[in-house]
Every structure is written in structure tokens, then in C-alpha cells.
Amino acid sequence: MKRLIPLTSVLVLALCASSPALAQNGNGNGHGKGHGAGNPVQQDRDDDGDDDRREGRRNGNGRENRAERDVPRNHRSAEVRVREIVGDPPREGERAVRELRRGLERGESVVGREVIGPRRDEVRALLQGCPPGLAKKDNGCLPPGQARKIDRSQSYDRYNYLWRSFGGDGGYQYRDGYLYRTAPDGGLLGYLPVLGGILSTGNVWPTQYTYQQPPQYYSRYYGLNDRYQYRYSDGVLYGVDPKTQAIAQVAALLTGQQIDVGQRMPAGYDVYNIPYDYRDQYVDSADRHYRYSDGYVYQVDPTTRLVQAVIQLLT
Amino acid sequence: MHNRNAWAIAPLMALSLAACSGEADKSADGAPPAPTNQTLAEVIADKGEMDTLEGVIRNAGLSDVLAGKGPYTVFAPADAALGAAGSDLSDEAMKAQGAALLRAHIVPGALTRADILAALERGGTGGVQMRTMADGLLTFSRDGDAVTVTAADGATARLTGDETVAANGVVQPVDGLLVKAE
Structure with a gap:
């Protein structure tokens, strides 16, 4: 046995x-x-x-x-x-x-x-509704009372193919820090924070967003800074200021x-x-x-x- | 006696000069070049034909990553290969798009051209694959003397120019983008 x-x-x-x-x-x-x-x-x-x-x-x-x-x-x-x-x-x-x-x-x-780290499909589980401060409107999420910024949307939309590898039915659209997934009929399915968007240095970590503490070994291997709390999510290792919860560092890219x-x-x-x-x-x-x-x-x-x-x- | 010594070192001098004649970073037997002390970020910044790529990296907030421990291999499109995307993704409003594009061009570890060729030699004609930081697969194959790299969405580029082995990875110039625009 x-x-x-x-x-x-x-x-x-x-x-x-x-x-x-x-x-x-x-x-x-x-x-x-x-x-x-x-x-x-x-x-x-x-x-x-x-x-x-x-x-x-x-x-x-x-x-x-x-x-x-x-x-x-x-x-x-x-x-x-x-x-x-x-x-x-x-x-x-x-x-x-x-x-x-x-x-x-x-x-x-x-x-x-x-x-x-968590599997990609776990990390990429959509957050429901709209990001904080935004309201669902016209199958999207917009600041309350603000009209859609047509020019910027069109500019963004040219590069939505960059998230095609996320897979699934429907499509992905990037707007102001977040990636929105839409159903084939255009309805909003949910959203995700993304690297370079809301997950950029200086921004506060979205409280709803999944992360995992990296293995302690990474502190030595990557020479991580003791001042920050490190969080791994969707292939990225972030350093977060524990007091302000602001992202202070993008420390490493990982396959995860x-x-x-x-x-x-x-x-x-x-x-x-x-x-x-x-x-x-x-x-x-x-x-x-x-x-x-x-x-x-x-x-x-x-x-x-x-x-x-x-x-x-x-x- | 003195003259004999001078003639004796002549072949060595000739070899040294040959090594400096534009092929300094490529060994004669096709072996990978010696590593530099520069980081990936510094290597890309120093390559004049990659100014746009450097701008996209900086705008996306990934300069520190490419100056950090790594190692990574960056399949680096030159300015011409980046095309319109280069200037667009250098815009402050396009940081996320730039980061997404870059992750599709980065794989873990140090990947020299000799390593890729050796893997192709072992792997037969079906091509060999590496995983990107965007969780995609790049497939390498031979096309005559060239090595082509193809992304899962069909985007294809060729390894071109001279690779540079940095202190924290390898810069592999490519002649196209590894994400297919719709």
C-alpha cells in the first residue's frame, strides 16, 4: 500500500x-x-x-x-x-x-x-455588473450621465482583437481601464481589470479582483521589495502598497x-x-x-x- | 626577434579585426552571441530601429519588467513591423492595448536562435512551440534558411537581423506582429 x-x-x-x-x-x-x-x-x-x-x-x-x-x-x-x-x-x-x-x-x-498561481480561467472569471463608479447603460458601463465618448471608443475598438485569445463566445471591448465581455447579441456579460488599464502603477487595486499571494520563493528569485505586498493575477506579479492599496510596481510577467x-x-x-x-x-x-x-x-x-x-x- | 613576435601575432590581429567587422555579436559557427551586460530594456532602447517598440514598452509600464530578473525572450518587431499600431499604442490612452500586444511577444526563458534550430532539428517538420505571456502558443518552423514564427491566430513573422543575448534574456528581432489584426 x-x-x-x-x-x-x-x-x-x-x-x-x-x-x-x-x-x-x-x-x-x-x-x-x-x-x-x-x-x-x-x-x-x-x-x-x-x-x-x-x-x-x-x-x-x-x-x-x-x-x-x-x-x-x-x-x-x-x-x-x-x-x-x-x-x-x-x-x-x-x-x-x-x-x-x-x-x-x-x-x-x-x-x-x-x-x-490560479488558473487563467479562474482569474478570468468575469466580475458581474459594472466597475465601481460606472453605471450600466446601452449594453456597456459608463459614468452616470456621461455620454459615450465616440472618438475614444472607436480608437479603442480597433485593437479589441488583442484580447481575442481570452476566448469564449461574443467579444471583448476595452474601455477606460476595464475589459468588457459582451454576448453575441451585444449584452454585457461582465468585466475584468487588465494590465495597463486599471491595473497600472498608481491605481488602487480593484477590491473585487482575484489575486493570489505568490510563493515566498519569488521574493528571493525576483528580488521583491519588502515594502510592498505582492499579488499575482492573470500572469502578472504586482507590488501593492499595503497602506494605500495602490499598485506600486509591475514586478514580473509569468505564464502562471x-x-x-x-x-x-x-x-x-x-x-x-x-x-x-x-x-x-x-x-x-x-x-x-x-x-x-x-x-x-x-x-x-x-x-x-x-x-x-x-x-x-x-x- | 621583435619583428618575429610582431608577425606571430598578425593572424590573431586579423581574427580580431574580422570579429569587429559588423558581425561582432554573432559567432562564426552559428553559436549564440555572448551575453551583454545590458538588460532587455536597455538593449531595445539602444536599437535605433526599435524606438517605437521602446515607446510601447514604456507606455505600457513594462520597462521595469524588462529591466528586472526575467529571463524573457522578446520577439521584437522593428518600427516598420509595428506599423500604425506602434504610434497608436504609444498613446497614454492605449496602455492596456500595448501591454496586451507585448505579452503576446514575450516567452519565458532565454531562447537563442541556435536553441530554436536545435529544437526544430529534434522536432521534425511539424514545428516546435513556446508559450507566451499572453497564454498563447507560438509555433516555430523552417522556411528555407529562415525561421518563421506563427501565432495561434495565424499571425506570422520571420526571425530577422541579429539576436542579442541580454543579461536577463534574449531580444529576437522579428519582421512582423505576432497578433493578427482583424
Whole structure:
């Protein structure tokens, strides 16, 4: 019978050094409380140190096992995040490596979920009605009593195709900071705040809008500013002033894809794209490929395309 | 003796001069150029033919992102490729549109032309794909000696000019937009 067990730090080191494929992220930070208007995908920042517990720790006993010796020295600058594995508790590193390799070959040795951000379709769930301060009028949302600004609308409308990839029936129209989705008959279905619109530096974060606190690891990887509270939504990492709730920084663009050990690497990672500073450490070979996304390196089986490891990059 | 030394270094000098003759950022064997110390934002700002793109980036509020950690690969349309959209999306009222356009031209990681060609070599004739920051897919394929990139909506461009490996990614010039205008 399968059992879920956390790896000890010693095992983590052995696994990291010998094969990043055998380790993966911790239990995610999907245990947060809601923010804003009760959207279920919003989560609190994981400030309880849980993130650190998930990360591999170096063996402190001063001894170096074979797995450590086999790995290039600069490889050790990267942490491999470990979550849970299926199998018996290992007694020594090498045995664990062998067992986990067998398990990986069976496709059953690693479970869990890497939470980077809410899925796009969750984030893009339309907010109902009209944005604050606007009233529904003529199948749109306008400031009360204000006539539609024809010139600006026409100018905007020329580029509504830029949001075509959001999909769904009907269309999208941008107006004054928000993206409105309309039904094929022209009726208003809802709206979304968008980057560069209401989600621009200096603007107050819309209270109704979904976001998630990014993993603590991002603070180190992206060098985030302690003064701001960081929020992830729809592929963008924003820094928000906690006092004013104003967006102070657009910190990073992310794919926002949740890629987990054991799952098939999603489409769109066919080309080797490892950051230059890490290319000596993560080199494609016949039995493993490496791909980068959103601050992590993913080790992928070239044949099955299954993700074998999620690797943090220390700065 | 002195003269012999001078002649001995002549071939090295010739090689050095060749390296400075307009192909300085492209190695002779097709390998990617050496990384510069500049960020993506600085590289784009320094390219005279990308002034409009720089304006769109700045207007959209993404200069800091492209000066930050990354890494990203920016498929960078030159001024001519941006066309009318370039000036329109540099307008203060068009920040959101500019951001949306840019996200469709940015993929995660450092993607050199050699990397793309190697993937095409492995991937056969069906093309290889990369995901954009707009959650779309770009498909790369060979067209003779050229590499074309096609977006999901059918927009197509070719990789053109010289790539630049920045400190936080790669600038890949393209000759068209990767979003199809309706």
C-alpha cells in the first residue's frame, strides 16, 4: 500500500545531488484564506515558514556521499523543492535513489501539486455588473450621465482583437481601464481589470479582483521589495502598497502555469530556454530535458514528457 | 626577434579585426552571441530601429519588467513591423492595448536562435512551440534558411537581423506582429 512521507533533509540532499528528477516541490501554498470579495482562488501569503520546510536542506554532517560527489559543484547552488514521495522510508540516500527511480519509472513515486498561481480561467472569471463608479447603460458601463465618448471608443475598438485569445463566445471591448465581455447579441456579460488599464502603477487595486499571494520563493528569485505586498493575477506579479492599496510596481510577467512533478509538461516548452547563468548546470541529454518557466527549472523526460522535478533557482 | 613576435601575432590581429567587422555579436559557427551586460530594456532602447517598440514598452509600464530578473525572450518587431499600431499604442490612452500586444511577444526563458534550430532539428517538420505571456502558443518552423514564427491566430513573422543575448534574456528581432489584426 502506498504511503505519503516527507523526505528528510539528508535524503533531499542526496536526491538533489544525484538526480533532480527525484525531488519536487512541497505541499504548495493552497491553504490560504480568502482575500477581497471572497473569490475562492485568493490566498494569503505563505509567511509561516512552510515554504522553507519544503525546500531541500544541505546535509550538515560534513560528510559527502557519492551522490554529492557526482554532481557539479555549481549544481549545488540550486535548491530542489521537495514535497512528498510514495514509498517506504529510505534508510540511506543511495537506496532511496534506487527506489525512487524505480517508482518514477512506474510513474507513481511522486505526488503533489506546485501552486504558482490560479488558473487563467479562474482569474478570468468575469466580475458581474459594472466597475465601481460606472453605471450600466446601452449594453456597456459608463459614468452616470456621461455620454459615450465616440472618438475614444472607436480608437479603442480597433485593437479589441488583442484580447481575442481570452476566448469564449461574443467579444471583448476595452474601455477606460476595464475589459468588457459582451454576448453575441451585444449584452454585457461582465468585466475584468487588465494590465495597463486599471491595473497600472498608481491605481488602487480593484477590491473585487482575484489575486493570489505568490510563493515566498519569488521574493528571493525576483528580488521583491519588502515594502510592498505582492499579488499575482492573470500572469502578472504586482507590488501593492499595503497602506494605500495602490499598485506600486509591475514586478514580473509569468505564464502562471501550474506544472507539477508527475504530470505531462504542457504544450509550449519544446525549445531549450534555460537562463544563461544556469546552462552549465542544466544541460539537455538523451534521458532528461530542462525547461524554464516562471522562476523554476523543470526536468522533463524527453520520451514521456513527464515532469520529473521542479527546481528552484537561487540568486 | 621583435619583428618575429610582431608577425606571430598578425593572424590573431586579423581574427580580431574580422570579429569587429559588423558581425561582432554573432559567432562564426552559428553559436549564440555572448551575453551583454545590458538588460532587455536597455538593449531595445539602444536599437535605433526599435524606438517605437521602446515607446510601447514604456507606455505600457513594462520597462521595469524588462529591466528586472526575467529571463524573457522578446520577439521584437522593428518600427516598420509595428506599423500604425506602434504610434497608436504609444498613446497614454492605449496602455492596456500595448501591454496586451507585448505579452503576446514575450516567452519565458532565454531562447537563442541556435536553441530554436536545435529544437526544430529534434522536432521534425511539424514545428516546435513556446508559450507566451499572453497564454498563447507560438509555433516555430523552417522556411528555407529562415525561421518563421506563427501565432495561434495565424499571425506570422520571420526571425530577422541579429539576436542579442541580454543579461536577463534574449531580444529576437522579428519582421512582423505576432497578433493578427482583424
